[in-house]
Amino acid sequence: MILRGSAVYWFLFLLFRFVLRRDVRSMGVADLLFVVLVADAASNAMQGDYKSIGDGMVLVSTLAAWNYAMDWLAFRLAPVARFMEPPPEVVVRNGQPNHRLLVRQMMSLHELESKLRSLGVESLAQVRIARLESDGSLSVFTFDDKAHHGPSEGQPPAGGT
Incomplete structure (x- = not known):
């Protein structure tokens, strides 16, 4: 059961880190549905034949242990931290949007401009x-040297649904 839990943890981690790079705070309805279905499918894959509460506790403990271990390692080792979190990416430089990044993040120019306006920046x-930060927020520095930072908790970050 520990091996099953570990295998599914790593599969899901790699899937969410490299394939589905959206931040949890930027989830739309379809994204939430996907996560619920993945959780159900992963649960079935991890459970195997377990029938007892103890087996469930072992499985949940395995997932929690991996999560704690990865956080601990990322805090102490820079290479692990870089592996765990994507680096910030420049989405606008000198008023010019990075169209490749917008396409890769599936963010329209309209969404970017809307996010900038919500941060008090009137135009590109x-x-x-x-910069699009690893947590999905947008950090903006304008020519007048004012820093505009991404959303506080509870507000959606830059990016689509």
Whole structure:
């Protein structure tokens, strides 16, 4: 059961880290449904034949242990931290949007402009540099040297649904 739990943990971690890079706070209804279905499928894959509460506790403990171990390692080792979290990416430089990044993140120019307005930036022309942070928030520095930072908790980050 520990091996099953470990295998599914790593499969899901790699899937969410490299294939589905969206932040949990930016989930739309379809994304939430996907996560629920993945959780159910993963549960079936991890459970195997277990029938007792003790088996369930072992399985949940295995997942929690992996989660704690990865957080601990990321805090102490820079290479692990880089592996765990994507680096910030420049989405606007000197008023010019990075169209490749927008396409890769499935973010329209309209969504980017809307997010900038919500941070108090009226137009792309005001942006010296804007970075899409690893947590999905947008950090913006304008030519007038004012820093505009991403959303506080509870607000959706930059990016689509």
